[in-house]
Amino acid sequence: MAAAYERPERAKGTFLGHPTGLFVLFFAEMWERFSYYGMRALLIFYLTKHFLFGDDKAYLIYGAYTSLVYITPVIGGYLADRYLGARKAVLCGGIFIAIGHFLIAITEGPTGQDGFHLNGFFLALAFIIIGTGFLKANISVMVGQLYPRDDIRRDPAYSIFYMGINLGGMLGPIICGILGETMGWGWGFGAAGVGMLLGLVVFVLCRPTLQGAGEPHEPHVLVQKSPVGISKEWTIYLAAILSVVGIWAIIQYQEVVGYALLAFAFATVAYILYRIFATFQKVDRDRILAALFLISLNPLFWGLFEQAGSSLNIFTDREVDRTIFGWNVPASVFQSVNSAFIILLAPLFAVLWTFLGKRRLEPNTAAKFGIGLLLIGVGFLVLVGGAMAAGSNLTPVVFILGIYFFHTMGELCFSPVGLSAMTRLSVGNMAGLMMGTWFLATAAGNFVAGLIARATGGEGAGPEKVLEVYTRLGWFALAVGLVVIIISPIIKRMMHLDSLGQDSAPARASTIKGEIL
Secondary structure, three states: OOOHHHHHHHOOOEEOOEEHHHHHHHHHHHHHHHHHHHHHHHHHHHHHHHOOOOHHHHHHHHHHHHHHHHHHHHHHHHHHHHHHOHHHHHHHHHHHHHHHHHHHHHOOOOOOOOHHHHHHHHHHHHHHHHHHHHHHHHHHHHHHHOOOOOOOOHHHHHHHHHHHHHHHHHHHHHHHHHHHHHHOHHHHHHHHHHHHHHHHHHHHHOHHHHOOOOOOOOHHHHOOEOOOOOEHHHHHHHHHHHHHHHHHHHOOOHHHHHHHHHHHHHHHHHHHHHHHHHHOOHHHHHHHHHHHHHHHOHHHHHHHHHHHHOHHHHHHHHHEEOEEOOEEOOHHHHHHHHHHHHHHHHHHHHHHHHHHHHOOOOOOHHHHHHHHHHHHHHHHHHHHHHHHHHOOOOEEHHHHHHHHHHHHHHHHHHHHHHHHHHHHHOOHHHHHHHHHHHHHHHHHHHHHHHHHHHHOOOOOOOHHHHHHHHHHHHHHHHHHHHHHHHHHHHHHHHHOHHHOOOOOHHHHHOOOOOOOO
16 A cells, blocks of 8 residues: 555645645534534633632643643554554544533533532543544644645645634634523533534545545454454444543543653653664654654643633633623633634735745744744733733733734644644654654643643632733743744754655665555
């Protein structure tokens, strides 16, 4: 079988200069993000207003959940690389996610921490976590498989794909947020489940447009019997169901998640380093090391950015004048602002990178990461300035829009560029693993985000503590971003961009027996 990244040369159908399959993945991921961001917009309020957790505990649960959502893609990426292929993994993940959302909706129960309903809630989170592990990394990998590794359309393609993500990310908080905060929590979470089902329908019905992207390397292995007496494919699905129970237990002890994350990250990076130093030649080894540098910036970026769903969400609810044209906008709806800005700005960034790339003026990948960190810092300082200017009054809503505007631009310099870099720099049989490691580092960022949110003071601390923490974060992000820009030429050289379009014979020879790049 040909390599996944060689398939695009055979694909015929295009739309707006891109393979038709890109837009199928666009719509499938749009609905998955509708479900995720719709649920995320409600989660911190569901914990504090329905289960009546204090701020500190709610931040811990939120951080543990969002961390685990990004840990499991490492395993899902590995299973897709070795056995399932990305397409089957995405389908399996979508089913698990839909089950999880509907479970939250039907186990709402009375206000307060009733044991039965609280355990039902944690079980629902476990289904979503396992499902995201199968889906998240692998649908991004499939985008990369639609293009040759040296195709200049890759970064613009991921910007377009990212716009689809955020169309769902904009609609989810608006629809699920309004339903959840005005009609009842179950309505909001149920709407998120419906969104995931719609994504699955698009993905299944439009499979032919993918032109073979995401299919398993060795499909005959999936039908072989496993030691438990069923096919290997169904053994994986059974193991996923059993894993739900394990996640259900872990998420109830949020402190454990940090230690598990640290151990898992160490083991994953150690395995990658073993692979590249034991089996890869210099060029591919340098590329993976460059990818690991980019991955190392993830915890910082997302630790800062993901205040949006926790401390910034609470700040918006309690300290911001949310009245717009006479309507007191629910705080959860502001979770859609970031996605709305991405929809507006992503096409401009896609055009900008293409325009600069054709003229050899485009910033390198690491420099884009540095610019993204600078913009994150500016966003925090804009909000702090506005809140301080308001004094004892509620912060004007324009400054909440301002922090989202700068953070969105930072995200567009970071996330779609990073997704593209992972598929571009990875060797074929490590693509899913590297994408999963990208999301593992994002998991670390989400856990860090929970710790930062707790540092804002929690219950009764007042807005002054939040603004103090945000000021420190803003200046720190500016300093780190500047350092990354300065060292970015070194990282660019390690990427060996001039030879990306060439097959590496030594890399082929060093792959695990039975795998074909």
